[in-house]
Amino acid sequence: MTKHKIYTMSFASVYPHYITKAEKKGRTKAEVDEIIRWLTGYNQEELEAQLEKQTDFETFFAESPQLNPSRTLIKGVICGVRVEDIEEPTMQEIRYLDKLIDELAKGKAMEKILRE
Template structure:
């Protein structure tokens, strides 16, 4: 079976788009990084190392220290797909991140985005 092309896409190539999308709505790179760290368990240094290595999405999530246990609370639709219904784990993790970035861009409070 052929892998979806997002799996082999460099996380670093998409990361600037996350920043741009949220900055246009008055949010910050720091908030984007906080969301990524919350979701994946990476430290800021580890996140920056992954970006520098041009790691693809599949490896980025496979090497994540620990997916946040509260990811089960992430619900909703991204690109017409309900994130909670996605069966393939890596694709679901990618959609979780997309959903969190969308919430940040829609001016949702960071505490709510991080399911506190």
């Protein structure tokens, strides 16, 4: 079976779209970075290094220092699919991130986005 195209795309190529989506709704790059750090366990320097290296999505999540155990609390539909029902682990991580960015753009409070 061939890998989904998103796995081989560089995270850095999609990252600006996350920021644009958030900023169009009055949110900030700092909030996008906070969400990514919360989900993956990267610190800011590690996140920037991954962006600099043009790391692909599969590697980005595989090298995550500590995927947040609370990420399983993320529920809902993204691209017509319930994130909690996605069976392929890497795709589920990508969709968790998509869902969190959507919640940010919809104006949800950071405490709720970060499942605090």
